[in-house]
Amino acid sequence: MQLWTQSAQNLYDEQGEVGAPTRRAVVSWIGYATPPPGVDAALGDFAERGAPLLTADLRGVNAVRVESPPRALNVVAHSYGTTTAANSLAEARDLGIYAFVMLGSAGIENRIPNAASLNARHVYAGEAEADSEAQFGRFTRRDPRGPAFGATVISVDGDEAADLLPVTGHAPVLHSAWNDDPLSSAWSGITDTALFEQKFAEHLAHYGYLDAYTESLRNTAVATVPGRDRLLLRGH
Numbered sequence: 001m002q003l004w005t006q007s008a009q010n011l012y013d014e015q016g017e018v019g020a021p022t023r024r025a026v027v028s029w030i031g032y033a034t035p036p037p038g039v040d041a042a043l044g045d046f047a048e049r050g051a052p053l054l055t056a057d058l059r060g061v062n063a064v065r066v067e068s069p070p071r072a073l074n075v076v077a078h079s080y081g082t083t084t085a086a087n088s089l090a091e092a093r094d095l096g097i098y099a100f101v102m103l104g105s106a107g108i109e110n111r112i113p114n115a116a117s118l119n120a121r122h123v124y125a126g127e128a129e130a131d132s133e134a135q136f137g138r139f140t141r142r143d144p145r146g147p148a149f150g151a152t153v154i155s156v157d158g159d160e161a162a163d164l165l166p167v168t169g170h171a172p173v174l175h176s177a178w179n180d181d182p183l184s185s186a187w188s189g190i191t192d193t194a195l196f197e198q199k200f201a202e203h204l205a206h207y208g209y210l211d212a213y214t215e216s217l218r219n220t221a222v223a224t225v226p227g228r229d230r231l232l233l234r235g236h
Helices: 002-017 045-063 080-091 134-138 193-204 215-223
Strands: 073-078 097-103 120-126
Touching: 002 215, 045 073, 045 080, 073 080, 080 097, 097 215, 120 215
Parallel strands: 073 097, 097 120
Antiparallel strands: none
C-alpha cells in the first residue's frame, strides 16, 4: 500500500502542476485480488471477478457527489489493472468517465472491439520501450495502442528538453521518501557495502509509470484534467 499511496500522491501533485482545480481527489484502488506472477496474468479470471467490484465503487463515488455538474471522474490503470478496468467500463455505460488512461497494459479482451466501447470520453494508452513485461499479458488479448483500437497513444519514454524522465521498466512506481532513504528499513537487509551501493545506484536510476518527474506521470496528469489535453506529449 505504501507505494500505491505514493502513486496517488504523485498524480495529485502533478495534476496541480498542470492546472487542476484545487478541490479534487485521487484514490488508489486496491479492491480486488490481482493474479500471481505467471500464467494467470495472461488469463481473464481475476479481471472478470474484479471488474464488478470496481464498477460498484465508481458508482459509489458518483452517488456521493454534490457538484452540479459533477467534476470529472477518471480511471488510471496499470498492467493487469487495465484489463480489469476495461471490463468494468465496457460493461457499465452509466459511470460518466472523462478519461481512461492505460499504462503498460496487459491487454484488452478481444470482445471489447475498440476504445469507443469503453464508455469514456477520452481513452489513452502508453507503454515504455523498456517495458519487457506487459506483452506477456497479451497472448490472447489486444494491445490498446494498436491503430485499430482507437486509443490516443501517449509518450512515456522521457523528454530531455522538458526535463521529464523515462519509464525504465514495468513497475508502476519505485520511488518514495521511504525507499529513497538509504537508512530506511527498505535497505536494511543488504549488509554487504559493495552490494548495497550497487543496488541503491540501480534503484535511483530506474523509474515507474507513476513516479514523480516522469513523462508518463505528466501525460497522465494532463489527460485527467479537462481542457489540458493540448499539453499531451504523444507517443508513436
